[in-house]
Amino acid sequence: MAGSDSNFEENSSPLDLNAHPHLPSNESDLAAELIRVKMENKKLKGMLSMTLDRCSNLKNNVFEELRKNNLRREREAESNPLRNSSPVWEEGECSCTVHHCCKKLRQITYKPHVTRVHVKTKDSDPNLMVKDGFQWRKYGQKVTRDNPSPRAYFKCSFAPTCPVKKKVQRSAEDESILVVIYDGKHNHPPPFGASNVALGSIPDSEASSPSQPTTQSLGSFQQLLVEQLASLLAKDPSFTSQLGTGP
DNA sequence: CGTGTTTGACCAGCGC
DNA sequence: GCGCTGGTCAAACACG
Numbered sequence: 542m543a544g545s546d547s548n549f550e551e552n553s554s555p556l557d558l559n560a561h562p563h564l565p566s567n568e569s570d571l572a573a574e575l576i577r578v579k580m581e582n583k584k585l586k587g588m589l590s591m592t593l594d595r596c597s598n599l600k601n602n603v604f605e606e607l608r609k610n611n612l613r614r615e616r617e618a619e620s621n622p623l624r625n626s627s628p629v630w631e632e633g634e635c636s637c638t639v640h641h642c643c644k645k646l647r648q649i650t651y652k653p654h655v656t657r658v659h660v661k662t663k664d665s666d667p668n669l670m671v672k673d674g675f676q677w678r679k680y681g682q683k684v685t686r687d688n689p690s691p692r693a694y695f696k697c698s699f700a701p702t703c704p705v706k707k708k709v710q711r712s713a714e715d716e717s718i719l720v721v722i723y724d725g726k727h728n729h730p731p732p733f734g735a736s737n738v739a740l741g742s743i744p745d746s747e748a749s750s751p752s753q754p755t756t757q758s759l760g761s762f763q764q765l766l767v768e769q770l771a772s773l774l775a776k777d778p779s780f781t782s783q784l785g786t787g788p
Numbered sequence: 789c790g791t792g793t794t795t796g797a798c799c800a801g802c803g804c
Numbered sequence: 805g806c807g808c809t810g811g812t813c814a815a816a817c818a819c820g
Contacts, residue, residue: 679793681812694811698792708811 656723659712669693669709671721677707688713700729 660671669691677695684691690711697705705725712718 678791680814682794683810683812686809692810706811 658721658723660719660721662717662719669711669719671707671709671719673721675699675705675727685710690716697727699727703728 676699678698681694682691692710695707697703705727708722
């Protein structure tokens with residue numbers, strides 16, 4: 542990130558006066574305007590840098606908390622085997638996590654290495670393939686009672702002995718969302734670019750929101766962050782007007 | 789020919 | 805015991 546900061550100013554294309562007739566034509570005015578824009582640019586860079594720093598710290602805190610929670614849950618499951626058979630609530634038709642507001646609730650058995658992920662896809666995309674870095678072999682497909690969309694069953698084929706399975710099904714409420722349920726822990730090193738959720742490192746409850754960073758690898762998370770920041774800045778009329786790229 | 793997908797059959801668990 | 809449902813198997817098939 543540090544390298545890109547210094548390039549920001551140098552790589553900026555020179556101002557095209559013909560394209561910006563509202564800019565001052567006088568040479569001294571132009572110099573003053575240039576200085577002002579540079580100052581503004583510096584200020585914005587500082588703000589952006591501060592925002593990124595805060596975001597980075599926040600991200601580190603989130604990952605640290607997730608790691609602690611995961612460790613705590615694993616310790617609990619190991620120290621108290623009965624916990625594994627204690628019931629927890631899982632939403633049926635309703636995708637929310639507030640128990641009393643769900644239309645249909647069912648009791649399920651707590652499994653320490655079950656991870657649920659929601660992945661946003663195109664509505665028109667008919668297949669149930671979710672790219673998470675691992676290699677999966679489809680071994681079955683079923684239409685379930687509470688959802689008209691078929692559920693696909695996959696086994697991890699990255700290693701022959703890997704016990705991990707996953708189920709992929711479109712959300713009953715929003716067909717553009719794929720609900721992926723990972724079951725088990727991989728017994729082999731992850732391939733490059735495998736997501737945290739697919740690795741089983743983030744437990745069920747923390748991985749349920751669509752398009753959350755937890756569903757991405759760290760690299761793609763940073764890319765996502767940059768894209769979102771760029772998008773936000775591009776939408777900000779005061780920022781675009783300062784740059785002279787606005788409408 | 790090897791690998792992956794599709795799909796009907798089969799099995800186990802559960803509620804009645 | 806019976807029916808329903810979700811999960812798995814395995815033969816047939818498609819594809820490179």
